[in-house]
Amino acid sequence: DAKTTQPPSMDCAEGRAANLPCNHSTISGNEYVYWYRQIHSQGPQYIIHGLKNNETNEMASLIITEDRKSSTLILPHATLRDTAVYYCIVRVTYGGSQGNLIFGKGTKLSVKP
Amino acid sequence: DVKVTQSSRYLVKRTGEKVFLECVQDMDHENMFWYRQDPGLGLRLIYFSYDVKMKEKGDIPEGYSVSREKKERFSLILESASTNQTSMYLCASSSWAGEYSGNTIYFGEGSWLTVV
Numbered sequence A: 001d002a003k004t005t006q007p008p009s010m011d012c013a014e015g016r017a018a019n020l021p022c023n024h025s026t027i028s029g030n031e032y033v034y035w036y037r038q039i040h041s042q043g044p045q046y047i048i049h050g051l052k053n054n055e056t057n058e059m060a061s062l063i064i065t066e067d068r069k070s071s072t073l074i075l076p077h078a079t080l081r082d083t084a085v086y087y088c089i090v091r092v093t094y095g096g097s098q099g100n101l102i103f104g105k106g107t108k109l110s111v112k113p
Numbered sequence B: 001d002v003k004v005t006q007s008s009r010y011l012v013k014r015t016g017e018k019v020f021l022e023c024v025q026d027m028d029h030e031n032m033f034w035y036r037q038d039p040g041l042g043l044r045l046i047y048f049s050y051d052v053k054m055k056e057k058g059d060i061p062e063g064y065s066v067s068r069e070k071k072e073r074f075s076l077i078l079e080s081a082s083t084n085q086t087s088m089y090l091c092a093s094s095s096w097a098g099e100y101s102g103n104t105i106y107f108g109e110g111s112w113l114t115v116v
Helices: none
Strands: A009-013 A018-023 A032-038 A045-050 A061-064 A070-075 A084-091 A107-112 B004-006 B010-013 B019-025 B031-038 B042-049 B064-070 B073-078 B087-094 B111-115
Touching: A009 A018, A018 A032, A018 A084, A018 A107, A032 A061, A045 A061, A045 A070, A070 A084, B004 B087, B010 B019, B019 B031, B019 B087, B019 B111, B031 B064, B031 B073, B042 B064, B042 B073, B073 B087
Parallel strands: A009 A107, B010 B111
Antiparallel strands: A018 A070, A032 A045, A032 A084, A061 A070, A084 A107, B004 B019, B019 B073, B031 B042, B031 B087, B064 B073, B087 B111
8 A cells, every 4th residue: 555645636827836745654764755747648757756855856846844754746837748647655765676666546736727 | 868668559469369568778777667557556566677587576476477688678478468457567667776875766658558
């Protein structure tokens, strides 16, 4: 089972910031928070990941609370092409399978003109 | 940019056929994975490989096998296709991760397989 909780859907106006929350209250100290998105009929696209510090890249920012029990993905200026299902995932990245991503139901973000 | 390429985007096969799904990555990644994605069930890991000629079963390996003869190529084989294997199949790759280095899994575009 997925170890994260996300709202099923959100709307955002084009050009505005999209803030997608994720709850991961049972996260372990060695688990990273990952965000992917999936546009219909395509493979998941990696967005960003972090352990405990906030992270930023050319696509988005990731804000992780100090207790690491929740995080927020921020798309600073949403466009219509950002309409997708966004998945928040926690995972250990070493040992074992090295990659069993457990996707939950995600948040369907609809960016509207 | 990392590129994971799946050979076929859409396939239609008959029940009982042997099906090969091919995947190639261009980043010299050690790890490669095959998932299937079905509505309401999310992504499920079929097999993964952490080195040439090495393979490990994932959560749903029954009815599938894999082959990794070269580092960049990972093939998924359906020995005798059945209708319940109709799905989207996703290949992915990643570098080997140490304990304190979060690695990233990169996915291909997916292969839509219909078994009739």
